[in-house]
Amino acid sequence: MVKVSVILPIYNVAPYLEETFESLIHQSLSDFEIIAVNDGSTDHSEEIIKKYQQQDARVIFFSQNNQGQSAARNLALRHARGKYIYMMDSDDILSNPNALQICYDYAEKNQADFIFFDGESFSEAKKHRTSWNTKRTHLVEENTRYDGNYMLNLMLDTQAHNCVVWLLFIRRDFIKRIGLRFHDGIIHEDELFTTILTLSSDNIFCLRQNLVGHRIRTASTMGISFSKRNLNCYLTVADQLLHFSKAPIIHKFLRYTLSKVFYTGHLIPFKQKPAVFWRALTSGYLKYIGLKSTLVFWFKRH
Structure with missing residues (x-):
């Protein structure tokens, strides 16, 4: 069993995809796999995936017609072999070269169902940070076990609720045990997945570190106009x-x-x-x- 499966759903992110892969393949933790799912991209994303697959045996590549991020993640989850799952957006970067090792060691030490950490959001061209607050670990203590009902109540009460999966590092057996998958055919699927994930656990831990940079693009789900x-x-x-x-x-x-x-x-x-x-x-x-x-x-x- 590999230590970590990084799940990477990919759709038309060619300008940013190499930076994402570079932040992964140079991680200090070597025992992990990258499951890249090309979700019907019409740009050069597939060529970039294949380039990294040829360079690094840890890159596992699947392709499907465009079905959305939920279907891409579910496909990757079916093939994941890692003890832990990290779901990364394909235009994001791991901002710390030790990120996966830090998460793995901390989750193992505490035998967590999942851990959560902080991130930084930035604009498409990385010209400035955005106002989206992806920091919430200051609200709780490290090395302290929390149950999901308490955590969700706290985050709602403090207006700090953040549903995104790319701030979570999850034990794969826990996902399997609760039978959780992403709901196909919708956007805002993280709202459903992370809420059920949280409420199903009494073994959640906080890691007070800033580990991921999240890019806000005009063409992304978060960047498009409300509809x-x-x-x-x-x-x-x-x-x-x-x-x-x-x-x-x-x-x-x-x-x-x-x-x-x-x-x-x-x-x-x-x-x-x-x-x-x-x-x-x-x-x-x-x-x-x-x-x-x-x-x-x-x-x-x-």
Whole structure:
């Protein structure tokens, strides 16, 4: 068994992909694999993957028609052999050459289900840092075990909730034991995956280190304009979370999330609003959205 499987879903990131690979292959930890899944890229991403595959036997390459990040990650998870999983975005960089070794040693020492650490977000051309806060480890102590219900409550209460998987280092057997996969066909899939992951664990540890640089691109999921699809995918996340559990923390999470999502939803074209709002209404989600966000959704101009 290799120590770490790095899962790398790839779609049209040719300008940044070499930098991502370089940050991985020069890690001080040598016993790991990179599972690169080309998700139907139309640029030169596949050529870059093949170049690194020829140079380094640790690079394992799969290709599929464009099905989205969830399907690409699920394919990689099926083939992963590592004791731990790290899911990296294909335009990100590991900012510390010892990142994988540090995570592996810390997770092993504490026998964690998963650990979380901090990152830094930056603009597409790396000209400046962005305002997206990817730091939350200051809220808890190192070498202290936390359960998921406590952690999610704390992050919601402090407005520090961050759902992204690239700030997590996860024991593969834990993912297998709880039967967790990414929900196909949606964006914001991390919201669903990391929430269930967190609430399924009573063995979470914090590592107070800044280990990854996350690039915000205009063409990425985080960089594109807010749309009806964003709203519908968040509603799918809500559907799935309530199917998973109806515990108080789920209702708290939905109030925290859907109120913000529908507040931002005023940006979508007016003609698209009735259908998505009707879905929220008939699903019983207005109690989570709230009056203020509902009024903003319908009446605020942009």
